[in-house]
Amino acid sequence: MALDLLSALPDTAVVLSAHPSDWREAVRLAGDALTRSGSTTSEYTGEMLAAIDELGPYIVIAPGIAIAHSRPSPSVLRSGLSWVRLDEPVEFGHSRNDPVGLVIGLAARDHADHLEVMSAIAAALADQQATAALATAASADTVRDLLANASAGQS
Amino acid sequence: MGIGTSILLKMNTEKALRKLGVPATVTTSDISAARGAAQGADLILTSAELAEKLEGTGVPVAVVNNFMNAGEIEGVLSTHVPQA
Numbered sequence: 001m002a003l004d005l006l007s008a009l010p011d012t013a014v015v016l017s018a019h020p021s022d023w024r025e026a027v028r029l030a031g032d033a034l035t036r037s038g039s040t041t042s043e044y045t046g047e048m049l050a051a052i053d054e055l056g057p058y059i060v061i062a063p064g065i066a067i068a069h070s071r072p073s074p075s076v077l078r079s080g081l082s083w084v085r086l087d088e089p090v091e092f093g094h095s096r097n098d099p100v101g102l103v104i105g106l107a108a109r110d111h112a113d114h115l116e117v118m119s120a121i122a123a124a125l126a127d128q129q130a131t132a133a134l135a136t137a138a139s140a141d142t143v144r145d146l147l148a149n150a151s152a153g154q155s
Numbered sequence: 156m157g158i159g160t161s162i163l164l165k166m167n168t169e170k171a172l173r174k175l176g177v178p179a180t181v182t183t184s185d186i187s188a189a190r191g192a193a194q195g196a197d198l199i200l201t202s203a204e205l206a207e208k209l210e211g212t213g214v215p216v217a218v219v220n221n222f223m224n225a226g227e228i229e230g231v232l233s234t235h236v237p238q239a
Contacts, residue, residue, distance in 0.1 A: 055186060058204035061160050061222040069159040071185065095203055096220040106159050118162040126167060126223045 005144045008117060013037035013082040013105075014140035023057075023066075023092040023100065024049060026084065030068045030105030033082030039107045044075040048105070052092075060094035065125060069106035072114075079113035081106055081121065083143055085135070101135070124150035161185070164200060164222045171228040177236050198235050200228075 013033045020026040031045025047070035052059060060066045082105035089099035104121065108114040124130040130150045137143045161183035172179050184192035186205055190212055193199050199209050199216045209216050217231045 056204040058202040059160060061163060061202070062224065063221060065223070067160050067163070108159070114159055115162055118159060119166070122163055122166050122223075125163070126225065 005120060005148055008079065008120065009081045009083060009140070009144060009147075010037050011140045013039070013080065014143060015082075015084045016137070016139075016143075018084050018086050019088065020086060020090055023052075023090050026066075026086060026090050026100065026103045027052065027068045027105075030082050030084045030103040033084060034080065034105045034107050037080060037082065039076065039078055039080035039082070041075045041077065044070060044073070044107060047071075047073060047075060057092040057094040060092045060097040060100055062125065063097045064089065064099065064101045065097070065131075066092060066100045066103045067106055068103055069108075072108055072110050076107045076109050079108040079117055081117055083140075120151060121147055123147075123154040127153075160202075160222065164219060164228075167222060167225050167228050168200060168232070171225050171232055174225070175229060175232060175236070177232070179236075198232075200231065 015033055018029050020029055027048055028045055031048055034040040035042050048068045051070045059068060084103045086101050089101040091098045092100050106117060108117055124147045127150050130146055133146050137146060165181045165183050168181050186208060189209055193212045193214045196214050199214050200219055201209055203218045206216050206218050215235060217235055219228055219231055221227050
């Protein structure tokens, strides 16, 4: 089942040239993008930061890539993603996968939505060619096209 | 809370298991429920940051550093899973 990427990751949720001074600001930018696109209220940003304060930088799931998220909560208005690419990568304090150049914000109303939204990005993140192209994509349209193509290419 | 990231690990673990030809069921759990969810499991896969919280259940814990690297996951699995 293909997710409607234009609705889950609209232009307002995509930042391709961010300059956060540290990981906390990077996560805040991902939260701001979720709020701007209508996925969450601004409280969700604080919930994402609290999750990292509590559990550590486990959200850096691959070299250079962090998935900022919290559990389903009233601050999630509708499920969606944000995409924040950093011009200068920042350290999250992860033992192996620092520094982080891409923070993907994830908000989901329930676990089924979590699965659907994560499925939409999983194929691209597992594909080295796709991640290299995503690192230089010049527009939100290109980001969505690369995500969609990677998903379609996976049987 | 880790449902989001564990879904990625589950997808790539299932891919690795298929490649290894090992039939298995993979479930996800957030960290608050994981110790209970691990009851009856053969193996827990997690990140280095969360591994300590999952020790002591009697189920072996294996660390995956790159959730998107099927090769790393295959390597971890093949040291813990008896080959069919």
